[in-house]
Amino acid sequence: MSLPSKLLPLHIHHSNPNPNPNLQFPFPNLKPSYSRPQTLRILCARKSGRTGKQRYPSEKKKLKLKHKTLLDVDNKFEGFWRLSKLGVSVHKDPGKDFIAVTEALLDEIAKALEFPVASMLPPEAFRIVRKSFDARKLLKEPKFVYTVDMDVNKLLSLEPRTWDFISRLEPKVGLIEHMPHEKVCGDLISIIHDYKKTHEGRVSREGGLSIYSGEPQNYPTSKKPKIAVVGSGPSGLFSSLVLAELGADVTLIERGQAVEQRGRDIGALVVRRILQLESNFCFGEVLKTLVHFGAPKNILVDGKPHLGTDRLIPLLRNFRQHLQELGVTIKFGTRVDDLLVEGAYVVGVKVSDSRDKFQFNSQKLRYDSVVLAVGHSARDIYQMLHSHNTDLVQKDFSVGLRIEHPQELINGIQYSKLATEVHNGRGKVPVADYKVVKYVGRDDGDALIHSGAMNRSCYSFCMCPGGQVVLTSTDPSELCINGMSFSRRASRWANAALVVTVSSKDFDALNFHGPLAGVEFQREFERRAATMGGGNFVVPVQTVTDFLENKMSVTSVPPSSYRLGVKATNLHEIFPIHITEALQHSILMFDKELPGFISKDALLHGVETRTSSPIQITRNIDTYESMSLQGLYPVGEGAGYAGGIVSAAVDGMYAGFAVAENLGLYHGGVESVLGKAQNTGFFKY
Numbered sequence: 001m002s003l004p005s006k007l008l009p010l011h012i013h014h015s016n017p018n019p020n021p022n023l024q025f026p027f028p029n030l031k032p033s034y035s036r037p038q039t040l041r042i043l044c045a046r047k048s049g050r051t052g053k054q055r056y057p058s059e060k061k062k063l064k065l066k067h068k069t070l071l072d073v074d075n076k077f078e079g080f081w082r083l084s085k086l087g088v089s090v091h092k093d094p095g096k097d098f099i100a101v102t103e104a105l106l107d108e109i110a111k112a113l114e115f116p117v118a119s120m121l122p123p124e125a126f127r128i129v130r131k132s133f134d135a136r137k138l139l140k141e142p143k144f145v146y147t148v149d150m151d152v153n154k155l156l157s158l159e160p161r162t163w164d165f166i167s168r169l170e171p172k173v174g175l176i177e178h179m180p181h182e183k184v185c186g187d188l189i190s191i192i193h194d195y196k197k198t199h200e201g202r203v204s205r206e207g208g209l210s211i212y213s214g215e216p217q218n219y220p221t222s223k224k225p226k227i228a229v230v231g232s233g234p235s236g237l238f239s240s241l242v243l244a245e246l247g248a249d250v251t252l253i254e255r256g257q258a259v260e261q262r263g264r265d266i267g268a269l270v271v272r273r274i275l276q277l278e279s280n281f282c283f284g285e286v287l288k289t290l291v292h293f294g295a296p297k298n299i300l301v302d303g304k305p306h307l308g309t310d311r312l313i314p315l316l317r318n319f320r321q322h323l324q325e326l327g328v329t330i331k332f333g334t335r336v337d338d339l340l341v342e343g344a345y346v347v348g349v350k351v352s353d354s355r356d357k358f359q360f361n362s363q364k365l366r367y368d369s370v371v372l373a374v375g376h377s378a379r380d381i382y383q384m385l386h387s388h389n390t391d392l393v394q395k396d397f398s399v400g401l402r403i404e405h406p407q408e409l410i411n412g413i414q415y416s417k418l419a420t421e422v423h424n425g426r427g428k429v430p431v432a433d434y435k436v437v438k439y440v441g442r443d444d445g446d447a448l449i450h451s452g453a454m455n456r457s458c459y460s461f462c463m464c465p466g467g468q469v470v471l472t473s474t475d476p477s478e479l480c481i482n483g484m485s486f487s488r489r490a491s492r493w494a495n496a497a498l499v500v501t502v503s504s505k506d507f508d509a510l511n512f513h514g515p516l517a518g519v520e521f522q523r524e525f526e527r528r529a530a531t532m533g534g535g536n537f538v539v540p541v542q543t544v545t546d547f548l549e550n551k552m553s554v555t556s557v558p559p560s561s562y563r564l565g566v567k568a569t570n571l572h573e574i575f576p577i578h579i580t581e582a583l584q585h586s587i588l589m590f591d592k593e594l595p596g597f598i599s600k601d602a603l604l605h606g607v608e609t610r611t612s613s614p615i616q617i618t619r620n621i622d623t624y625e626s627m628s629l630q631g632l633y634p635v636g637e638g639a640g641y642a643g644g645i646v647s648a649a650v651d652g653m654y655a656g657f658a659v660a661e662n663l664g665l666y667h668g669g670v671e672s673v674l675g676k677a678q679n680t681g682f683f684k685y
Helices: 055-069 103-113 152-158 161-166 188-198 234-245 261-270 309-325 377-389 407-421 446-451 504-509 517-533 544-549 577-593 645-661
Strands: 010-014 038-040 078-091 126-134 143-151 176-177 226-230 249-253 327-330 334-342 347-355 363-366 367-374 392-394 397-406 436-440 454-470 483-485 493-502 539-543 566-569 604-606 615-617 631-635
Touching: 078 103, 103 126, 126 347, 143 152, 143 446, 152 161, 152 176, 161 504, 188 392, 226 234, 226 309, 226 347, 234 249, 234 309, 234 367, 234 645, 261 577, 309 327, 334 392, 347 367, 367 645, 377 392, 392 645, 397 407, 397 454, 397 483, 397 577, 407 493, 436 577, 436 631, 483 493, 493 577, 493 604, 504 615, 517 539, 517 566, 517 604, 544 577, 544 604, 631 645
Parallel strands: 226 249, 226 367, 249 327, 367 631, 539 566
Antiparallel strands: 010 038, 078 143, 078 176, 126 143, 334 347, 347 363, 392 615, 397 493, 397 604, 436 454, 454 483, 454 493, 539 604
C-alpha cells in the first residue's frame, strides 16, 4: 500500500475492547491479543464548500444516504453483515469468470470495516453474493463491483481481533446491512422437501390428503387430483414442478417438440426456410436457468446472469427427466384446441396432434384443473378463450425495430481502451452491452408536435451482446424477429430491440377494437414486414443513418447476423408516423448517451412486435383462478402476468402453490413455504 506524498494529520482513537457494557464478547475463551487496540483514522480537508441547492445531485444522494439510518441492530455479533458496492479495479481483479475472494477484494472489505490490515482477514469468512462490471464514464477507472456476506461467527473464530471493529459497525443504506440470518435460499425442490418433512402427517383442510416426506407414490392414486398444465415454458415447468412435488397427477401438454427435436426444426427453418408452425422459437421448453438442473454456478453471482441458448438442451433434458421421475406425463406435439366447459367450470381439454391442422384425431381429456401457461404468441388460444366469453382485457405493450451493430463498435463505445480485453467472450471483462431509455413527449421537437405523437416511452429491450437476429414468426404470412446469444457471446454482432409503447389509442386509430385488438395490431405490421421483405422470410432492413433521414441508400447495406437474408427497404413504410418519429427521436437521444450509436454500420431490422402479451386474462389475485371460468388458472407471460423468463418462472411457481392449496394438497398459504411474494404479477414496459 503506497502512502500519499503529503502527510495529513493523524487522529489516533484509543478504544476500550468492549466499549459498550451491554455487549458481551461472544467467545469467552478467546481474548483479544492486544489490550488497547488502535484505529488509525485519517481526517481529510473538506473537498467542497457547496451547501444546499449548490450541491451536485451525486453529493445530495450521498448526503441522504449518510443521514438515513436503518433500525438499530440487536446483536452485531450474531448472523451476517452484507457489504455492498465494494469496487475492485479491473487491473487488480482476475476477471469476470473468477468468483473467489481475492486479496484486492479483501482490501475493499477491510476499508468497509475500517480494519487496518486486510491480509489478516480470513477469506473463508466471506461469501460473494453478486459480482458485476461497471465501466461507466463517470468512474476514474472501470471496476468489478461486489456484494459480500460476512459470517460474523466464522470471522471472530478465525480472527478474534476483528471484534472491536465489528462492534463499531453501523448500518448504512445500500452499503452495510445486518442480517440475523444469511439470505440464502435453496432450490425449489429442496424447499418443498423441507416443508414436507416439517409437516409430515398433517392433514390438509380439504380432501383429506396429507403432506408426506416420502416419494409421490405415498399418495393414494385414486385421490390424486389430475391437473393439466398447458405449455412447457418457464411458467408451465415451474407450475408442474410444484404440483408434482406436492403430490398431484400432472400432465404437461406442449404443442412443440422436445428441445432436441425442436433444435432440428429450427435448423430446417434456418437452412431450408421450412417453418414448423408448432415447433419454433416461440413454442417450447424454455425456463429459468437452474443450477440444480445443470446451469453453471456463476449465474448465481453474475450481476447480469446469462446461460446461452446452446446450454438449454442439457438443462431442459434434466428438468424433464426430474418431472418424469415424479410421475408427470409429458405430451409433446400436442395442441390444445379447446377447453371442456360444464357450466362455468373447466373440466378438461380437447387436444390433437399439432401436425394435424384439421384436428381429425382429437381427444377429450378430463382434469380437475387446467393451468394455462402458454406464451405470448399463442394467438389461437386467445381466440378460443374469447369464444368462451373468458374475461380478457387489452394490455399495453411495445413495438419497434431490432438494431444491430458490430460488437467491436459497442465494446469501443462502452469500454474505450479496455475494449481490447473482451477477446470474443473469453476475455477479462464481459462482452459490452447497453440499456437505454427515453421518454418522448409532445414538446420534444417540432416534428413530434406536428405529427401529434402521444407521450410514450422508447427503450432498448432484450439486448444480445455477441448474438444474432432470429426469426420468431408463427405464421408464414407474418414476419417478426427477436435476438439471442450463445453462452460465449462470441458473435461479431450486438443486437437489441428499439421499441416504443403502444396502447388502446393506437389500436383504435387503425380500427382495431375489442380484447384482441392488440393481436390484430401486431399482425398488421408483421404482414407489412413480410410483404416488404418479399416473402421467403427475408427481413426488411435499413441503415440507421438512412432511417433518420428517411431515404433509401444506393449503396449496399452492412452485413447482418440474420441468416435467412435481408432486403434494403424504407422502414418508414411499416409503422404509423408517430411511432416512426418516436423511434427516430429516441435514436438521436441514445447517441448522446452512447456516442457512436448512430453509425453507418448500424442496421435496423423490421419488425419486433412481441415484446410481451397484448392481452391479460383476468384472475383472482389470491387464488390465481380465472375470474370467468372456475378451474382455469392463467399464468405467465402469455396470460399477461410476467415480463420475461425469470418473472414467468416465479409466476408459475406461485400459481402452482395456489392450485395445490385449492385442491387440498397442502395448507397454510404459499407464505408458509416460500415467504411473502415479491414483485410478482404484471410487469409493465
